[in-house]
Amino acid sequence: MTGPAWPIAALLVGYPLWWALGFGGLSVIVLAVPMAVLLWRRRPISVPRGFGLWVLLLAGYLVSGLMLADSPPGTHGELGAGRLLGYGMRLALYCAVLVMVLYLGNLTERELPQLRLVRMLGVLFVTTVAGGLLGVLFPGFEFTSPVELVLPDWIGGNSFVRNLIHPTAAQTQKVLGFSLPRPEAPYEWANAWGSNASVLLVWFVVGFCVYGRSRHRLFAAVVIALAAIPIVYSLNRGLWIGLGLTALYLIVRVGGRTRVALCGAAVAAALAFALSPLASLVAQRLDKPHSNDIRAFTVTSTLAAAGHSPVIGYGNTRNATGNHRTITTGKTEWCQTCGHPPLGSDGQLWLLIITQGFTGAVLYVAFFVGAIRRHWRDRSPIGLAGVLVMGLVLLYMFVYDGLVTPLSLYLVSFALLWRNT
Known part of the structure; x- marks a missing residue:
C-alpha cells in the first residue's frame, strides 16, 4: 500500500514477515519511528478524549524506573541486564502504541x-x-530468525527477549497431566495467541460478515470453522470465557432479526461442537485446572510485594522466593518443578501493580472504562465491536499479560472507536 497509511498496513497485513524476521511484537516499535516523523509533519495533532490517562501511565512508568535496583521482601535478584532490558522494552512499547494511536x-x-x-x-x-x-x-x-543471528548473547539469551525474537509454532506445557503443545504462532506466547485471536475475531466478523458480500461471508464461515480447532487445542480457558461473553454481549446489545440470527447461530455452533471430538478435550481441560495454584501464589505474592511500593511500583517484575509448593527458589536437580513465573506475569493488572504500583493499575483501568463510557451509545457495527474489545481488555487483564502484541491490538481498537466519532 502506498500513501500515508502504509505503516499500518505494514504492521497488520505484513505481520507474518515481521514474525519471520524475529521482530514480531516489536514491529510496532520499529514502525512507530516513521509514524512519528509523518505525524510531526501533520501538526497540529488531534488527541482523543481520555488520552491524558495514557500519558500519565507512561509518565508513571518513567518514575517507576527509580525503583529498578530495589527488591521488596519475599523476592530475590539484583539489578542486571535482564531487568534493564525488560524495563526498556516495555517503555518503548508504551511509547510506540501512543504514537500509533495518534497516527491512526x-x-x-x-x-x-x-x-x-x-x-x-x-x-x-x-x-x-x-x-x-x-x-x-x-x-x-x-x-532461528535473522534478528537472533545478529544480537549478542547477553541480549538474545535473555528468556524474555528470546520469546519475542525466536519464531516457534507452539508452546509445550504440562496441562492435562502430560505435556501438550499449545499454539502460539505468530505471537510470543500461547496466552498472547488466545487474547489476539478473540480480539481479531471480533473485527474479522465486522469486516467480512457485517460489511461483506456473499463471497466474503462464505470465506468467513470457512475461516471461523477452521479457527475452532486451534481455539480448542490452545486449552485457553480465558479465551473460551471471552468468546462466551462476546456472544452474550452481542445477543444483548443487538436487536430485531439480528438477535434471532445470532441466537440460532450460537445454538447451531454449540450443537456442532458438542458432537465433535473437540468437546472431550475441553471437558478434560476444565476438569484439570492445573494452573490455579500457581496463579494464586503469584498474585498473592505480587500484591504483598507491591504493598511496599504502592504508588510507583518497582519498574519491572521480580522473582518470588519459593513457589506454591516449596520455599526452594528456582529449579534444582532434586526439584525440577520448583521454578515459577515472575511476579506480575499472570495478567496485565498484576504486571501494572508490581511495575507501577496501584496508581498505574488505576490509570490503565480508567483509560479503558472511559472509552466504554464515551462510546457506549455508538450502536454502529464498529462502535459495538470497539466497546466489546474494550470490555475484553478489562476481562483479560486478570489473566493475560497485555505485552507485547495484545496491547497493540487493544490500542488499534481504541483508535477505531475514536475515528468512528
Whole structure:
C-alpha cells in the first residue's frame, strides 16, 4: 500500500514477515519511528478524549524506573541486564502504541477508510488462524530468525527477549497431566495467541460478515470453522470465557432479526461442537485446572510485594522466593518443578501493580472504562465491536499479560472507536 497509511498496513497485513524476521511484537516499535516523523509533519495533532490517562501511565512508568535496583521482601535478584532490558522494552512499547494511536486518529477517512482498517485486522485474524493450525499440526516447528543471528548473547539469551525474537509454532506445557503443545504462532506466547485471536475475531466478523458480500461471508464461515480447532487445542480457558461473553454481549446489545440470527447461530455452533471430538478435550481441560495454584501464589505474592511500593511500583517484575509448593527458589536437580513465573506475569493488572504500583493499575483501568463510557451509545457495527474489545481488555487483564502484541491490538481498537466519532 502506498500513501500515508502504509505503516499500518505494514504492521497488520505484513505481520507474518515481521514474525519471520524475529521482530514480531516489536514491529510496532520499529514502525512507530516513521509514524512519528509523518505525524510531526501533520501538526497540529488531534488527541482523543481520555488520552491524558495514557500519558500519565507512561509518565508513571518513567518514575517507576527509580525503583529498578530495589527488591521488596519475599523476592530475590539484583539489578542486571535482564531487568534493564525488560524495563526498556516495555517503555518503548508504551511509547510506540501512543504514537500509533495518534497516527491512526490523524489519518483522514480518505487516507485510511474505517472498513479498510477493520479488514486489515481481519487479515491478521486469518494469519492467526493459520499460525494456530501450524501449532496444532506441526508443534515442533521453529527456526532461528535473522534478528537472533545478529544480537549478542547477553541480549538474545535473555528468556524474555528470546520469546519475542525466536519464531516457534507452539508452546509445550504440562496441562492435562502430560505435556501438550499449545499454539502460539505468530505471537510470543500461547496466552498472547488466545487474547489476539478473540480480539481479531471480533473485527474479522465486522469486516467480512457485517460489511461483506456473499463471497466474503462464505470465506468467513470457512475461516471461523477452521479457527475452532486451534481455539480448542490452545486449552485457553480465558479465551473460551471471552468468546462466551462476546456472544452474550452481542445477543444483548443487538436487536430485531439480528438477535434471532445470532441466537440460532450460537445454538447451531454449540450443537456442532458438542458432537465433535473437540468437546472431550475441553471437558478434560476444565476438569484439570492445573494452573490455579500457581496463579494464586503469584498474585498473592505480587500484591504483598507491591504493598511496599504502592504508588510507583518497582519498574519491572521480580522473582518470588519459593513457589506454591516449596520455599526452594528456582529449579534444582532434586526439584525440577520448583521454578515459577515472575511476579506480575499472570495478567496485565498484576504486571501494572508490581511495575507501577496501584496508581498505574488505576490509570490503565480508567483509560479503558472511559472509552466504554464515551462510546457506549455508538450502536454502529464498529462502535459495538470497539466497546466489546474494550470490555475484553478489562476481562483479560486478570489473566493475560497485555505485552507485547495484545496491547497493540487493544490500542488499534481504541483508535477505531475514536475515528468512528
